[in-house]
Amino acid sequence: MRRSADFAVTVRDGARAGRETLVVHLVADADGAGRSRVGFVVPRSVGGAVVRNRVRRRLRALVTVRLDRLGGADLVVRALPSAAGASSARLATDLDSALRGAQRHAQRSVQRRGRPTA
RNA sequence: UGAGUCAGUCAGGCGGCCGCGUCGGGCCCACCAGGCCCGCCGAGGAACGUCCGGGCUCCGUAGGGCAGGGUGGUGGGUAACACCCACCCGGGGUGACCCGCGGGACAGUGCCACAGAGAACAGACCGCCGACCUCUCGGUCGGUAAGGGUGAAACGGUGGUGCAAGAGACCACCAGCGCACCGGGUGACCGGUGCGGCUAGGCAAACCCCACCCGGAGCAAGGCCAGACAGGGAGCGUUCGAGGGCGGCCCGCCCGAGUUCCCGGGUAGGCCGCUGGAGGCGUGCGGCAACGUACGUCGUAGAUGGAUGGUCGCCACCGCGCGGGGGUAACCGCGCGCGGAGACAGAACCCGGCGUACCGACUGGCUCAUCCG
Numbered sequence: 001m002r003r004s005a006d007f008a009v010t011v012r013d014g015a016r017a018g019r020e021t022l023v024v025h026l027v028a029d030a031d032g033a034g035r036s037r038v039g040f041v042v043p044r045s046v047g048g049a050v051v052r053n054r055v056r057r058r059l060r061a062l063v064t065v066r067l068d069r070l071g072g073a074d075l076v077v078r079a080l081p082s083a084a085g086a087s088s089a090r091l092a093t094d095l096d097s098a099l100r101g102a103q104r105h106a107q108r109s110v111q112r113r114g115r116p117t118a
Numbered sequence: 119u120g121a122g123u124c125a126g127u128c129a130g131g132c133g134g135c136c137g138c139g140u141c142g143g144g145c146c147c148a149c150c151a152g153g154c155c156c157g158c159c160g161a162g163g164a165a166c167g168u169c170c171g172g173g174c175u176c177c178g179u180a181g182g183g184c185a186g187g188g189u190g191g192u193g194g195g196u197a198a199c200a201c202c203c204a205c206c207c208g209g210g211g212u213g214a215c216c217c218g219c220g221g222g223a224c225a226g227u228g229c230c231a232c233a234g235a236g237a238a239c240a241g242a243c244c245g246c247c248g249a250c251c252u253c254u255c256g257g258u259c260g261g262u263a264a265g266g267g268u269g270a271a272a273c274g275g276u277g278g279u280g281c282a283a284g285a286g287a288c289c290a291c292c293a294g295c296g297c298a299c300c301g302g303g304u305g306a307c308c309g310g311u312g313c314g315g316c317u318a319g320g321c322a323a324a325c326c327c328c329a330c331c332c333g334g335a336g337c338a339a340g341g342c343c344a345g346a347c348a349g350g351g352a353g354c355g356u357u358c359g360a361g362g363g364c365g366g367c368c369c370g371c372c373c374g375a376g377u378u379c380c381c382g383g384g385u386a387g388g389c390c391g392c393u394g395g396a397g398g399c400g401u402g403c404g405g406c407a408a409c410g411u412a413c414g415u416c417g418u419a420g421a422u423g424g425a426u427g428g429u430c431g432c433c434a435c436c437g438c439g440c441g442g443g444g445g446u447a448a449c450c451g452c453g454c455g456c457g458g459a460g461a462c463a464g465a466a467c468c469c470g471g472c473g474u475a476c477c478g479a480c481u482g483g484c485u486c487a488u489c490c491g
Contacts, residue, residue, distance in 0.1 A: 002423055004386095039423065049166090049464050053427090057138095061428040064137070088428075 001039035001074065010039070010076045017101030019094035021083040022059070026099070027074040028106035036070040038063050041078040051084050058088050062095055069099070073106070 001007060014025035040059055042052040059077050083091065 004423075007423070041423085050462095053464060056423095057427050061137075064428090 001037040001076070006037065006074065007039055007041070007076060010074045011041075011078075014074070014076065015102045015105035017098040017105065018080075019098045021080055021086045021091055021094045022098060023078045023080065024095070024098045024102050025076040025078070026070075026102040026106050028071065028103070036067055036072050037074050038067075038070075039076045041076060042083075043079070045081050046079050047081075047084045052079075055079050055083050055091075058091055059095070062088070062092050066095075066099070073103075 001010070010027050011025045014027040016023060016025050018024075038060075040056050042056045042059075044052075046052050046055055056079070059079065063075070063077065077095070086094075
């Protein structure tokens with residue numbers, strides 16, 4: 001994901017699920033055929049440039065191996081300050097848990113009104 | 119061997135699995151897009167802070183003056199600097215060496231807290247000396263600044279002459295100040311001789327004065343392409359000139375028919391700039407050095423929701439324990455096990471500096487102390 005507008009739409013309209021180290025925003029693809037787009041938000045409150053780079057790279061590596069689970073959905077992963085000191089294993093646990101929660105919300109949302117037009 | 123000082127280098131290494139970006143090539147698809155494979159390359163000594171100096175770009179080439187800002191021993195280096203080198207002066211250290219926002223306090227103005235009697239053409243609390251008064255304790259007037267006390271600093275130091283007591287009042291030497299001459303040095307300055315008066319405080323990171331330097335804004339500079347929208351109102355103006363170049367002002371010069379404000383509406387996409395530059399390394403020559411120069415050689419980060427990684431293992435580093443070996447001993451290798459540390463920090467137009475952060479490892483020069491020859 002590389003447009004500011006796409007980030008804004010996903011964060012505003014997507015299903016949200018938060019854990020201690022991160023928050024995910026998910027907009028599910030109704031037919032599951034599209035190509036998934038993923039963005040990361042690592043704010044300055046997480047740390048300096050080096051710390052934020054490491055957090056983003058770890059999250060990207062974790063999301064890459066989970067792409068097949070997204071089913072064409074748009075995803076934004078927002079890191080929280082506690083992510084700076086967290087291990088990759090910890091980030092993986094939080095990511096999996098949050099993804100499950102967000103996908104549950106998104107399914108209900110899709111059933112109710114269909115996928116929002118971006 | 120120990121302690122110290124200066125300079126420099128490095129910023130863990132290797133491998134497995136899974137990945138990312140630019141560029142080049144190939145293939146698929148060609149509606150632009152996009153996808154797959156291969157290859158090259160892919161963060162730092164500070165990439166950081168953005169404190170100086172430049173390159174580069176634009177502002178109709180930016181002239182004079184004022185204001186403002188900066189620099190401040192001398193000589194050199196440099197594209198330039200507030201940087202670097204050498205030297206001078208002052209201070210610290212036994213020493214190697216280190217530290218210094220280091221022009222001017224007789225151009226002027228101003229300030230010097232507290233303590234103290236007195237703090238800048240100073241001053242007299244205690245004390246010392248003389249005269250007078252008084253039975254005595256002591257008091258009054260005058261002289262004095264050697265001694266005491268206060269202070270960061272009290273108008274020279276030592277010895278003598280002198281005196282009622284004293285004092286550069288006078289003398290000798292010393293220190294300091296000023297002037298002249300001689301010698302050395304490109305210079306800051308240093309050394310020497312003579313004379314003078316007889317002592318003259320500090321702060322300029324207070325205003326200020328002197329010398330020299332400075333046009334402004336910055337890659338969100340600047341340029342190109344694509345695309346969107348909707349206008350309305352008010353003010354000042356068109357050789358009697360609004361407004362602008364011109365950041366603060368004045369003079370001067372130039373451009374000049376639009377421009378300023380309010381309400382409302384639209385867009386924030388792509389490409390170029392974009393990395394070869396005062397470049398690194400080696401050798402020779404010049405120079406005490408900074409540096410310069412000639413030749414040779416090496417050249418490859420360019421992202422834009424922002425690549426340069428994620429994860430696991432082994433080795434290397436440090437500490438402790440055990441085993442065993444060498445050695446008189448201190449101690450030194452070897453093997454195994456456990457534990458620990460791996461810092462500071464991420465390019466965003468590019469260079470030269472400065473400043474700041476940082477677990478540590480290593481190399482070399484020099485100094486001091488001790489021991490041996």
